Amino acid sequence: SPTAPPTTLSKPTTVGHKIKTQAAELVTRLMRCTPHYIRCVKPNDTRSPLGCTDARVLHQVKYLGLLENVKVRRAGFAYRQYYDKFLNRFKYICKETFPRPFEGTDRQACAAILASQPHLHANFQMGQTKLFLRHPEDIFSLEAKREEAFGLLVRSIQRAYRRFKSRKQHIRLRKAVGKAFAKAGKERRRESMFQVYEGDYLNYPSHPCRRVVEYVDPAHVWQEYVSVEYGNRKYYHNPVTQETVWDVAPSVATPTMIFAAPVQRVTNHSTGVTQNELFVLTDNNIYTIAEVVPSVKPTPRCAAKTTPVVAGPQYVCRKRGDLALLRCIGISLLADDFVVLQFYPPELEPAPAPKHKRMAKPSPLPNEPTEPIDDLILRLDQRTELVAATRQAYKRLVGTPPELLFANEIEFVSRATPQTLAKKSIRFELDWTLPHPMLYCCGPSALLVRAPQGVSQEVVHQLEQSKEARRQAQKERFAAEQQHQRTLERRREEGRAAERVLVLQQRKQEREAAETQQAAIQLAAQQRTAERQERARQVVARNTIQEPDPAAVLMSMRARLRRSDG
Secondary structure (H helix, E strand, O other): OOOOOOOOOOOOOOHHHHHHHHHHHHHHHHHOOOOOOOOOOOOOOOOOOOOOOHHHHHHHHHHOOHHHHHHHHHHOOOEEEEHHHHHHHHHHHOOOOOOOOOOOOHHHHHHHHHHOOHHHOOOEEEOOOEEEEOOHHHHHHHHHHHHHHHHHHHHHHHHHHHHHHHHHHHHHHHHHHHHHHHHHOOOEOHHHHOOOOOOEOOOHHHOOHHHHHHOOOHHHHOEEEEEOOOOOEEEEEEOOOOEEEEOOOOOOOOOOEEEEEEEEEEEEOOOOEEEEEEEEEEOOEEEEEEEEOOEEOOOHHHOOOOOOEEOOOEEEEEEEEEHHHEEEEEEOOOOOOEEEEEEOOOOOOOOOOOOOOEOOOOOOOOOOOOOOOOOEEEEOOOHHHHHHHHHHHHHHHHOOOOEEEEOOEEEEEEEEEOOEEEEEEEEEEEOOOOOOOEEEEOOOOEEEEEEOOOEOHHHHHHHHHHHHHHHHHHHHHHHHHHHHHHHHHHHHHHHHHHHHHHHHHHHHHHHHHHHHHHHHHHHHHHHHHHHHHHHHHHHHHHHOOOOOOHHHHHHHHHHHHHHHHO
16 A cells, blocks of 8 residues: 655654643743732623622632632741841841841841741741741731831930930020129029029929919900890900900910929018929910818717818919010029019009899909019929019010019019008028028018028030030030941941842852753753654654656666567
């Protein structure tokens, strides 16, 4: 039977060979990159933007194998991350890694971070280059701790900025009042020259006296009336500004505390008796508040059996002066701790009231002063800061700073009653034998303060120069330490960067080696395939029966006939 002629074309590849070649190419491509598998879920069949069909989504989740993937992932390690990336993200939750950089490798730093979290015990593994966490809840807890650490950092930064701003303002105030004292030739106390200004020595935000200062009753300024002509409609009238509003009284702004400290106030200007009180300076007023501890008397039935019950302390406003009525601040030229605040007398004539029926009388206020306002004689350790803060608040309110009166004899006004005024004086003398200033009474209209020897302005100038030199040396030393610390930190970062570069190079070399090995395996497979194809081709060529050529057969037959005829 006739056979097909031989051909030079290669044998077509099989389906299995094609699948194997494509799989090898796919593996090579995957080794060159970091794959991320994304599952797309169709929410609904109507293509609506906000519609979701639960049955449709559950069907896709079931047949895409997402539940099985999650189960497999949870059975192993849900989180896998390189050490350097984990350290850069979660270094804020450990004291050993922040704010100071960790002295060690990234692996040791990550171990310190995980050791600081007790709930992660035995739930993680540390590999050669990666960290493995088993449960997703651990990642969520680390993220929550990171957010909490950021909140603490923000609050600390805000607190540091407010402290820096307040400190800068206090230094400016101290320099200004120091210049005024130097110009007047006042002697200084050693403990007051370099005293750090704080402004609040009572912990005012949480002190009970704050309720006395910030209590505001609209009935005190805005008195309530009813208009008969308009159907008994309520309205409010201000007797000071002569303003009238309907229905609702305007709210009063909360005062801002500028300076607060415990003081000793001379309560009796005739005998020189002092009392411990609280001094509060706000943006509009000056308060002196006394702490009173009332005793509750028992009932007559239980008087013989029980003792008086001591109630909690109460705070009563003794003096309240308008800061705008401050006339001058009196200070002596000696090294004492007294200050005299002199005020203009307030207007005593009451404002005219409307000619309508009064609906209700204004109730007395808790911050209503129990004593009439007059000149204040105060004694406190923070006298210089009080003077500086009062000058600044007065200048901010009025526009010009108040007058500073430097004299060793200062006159002041004493008001026993709102209608009685008496002029008195306080005199300051030098006494070498006293360690501290002392107050004496020299009659019904004179007070005497004996003060020890203070520091002269020449010595103050020398001390300020030496302090400035020490501050400059400390600043240079601190700058050198910071520079040294930055150098060490830069070297550590360079070492870590070099280590990361080595790790990346090692990863690249491993990847290239894997690619080379895969290419060699693929080339060997191709060579084996070519050899098999060549052997198969040779076998086919040997086993193929060649058919005779009809023309050649005809010519040979003719040649034989000629030879036989001849």
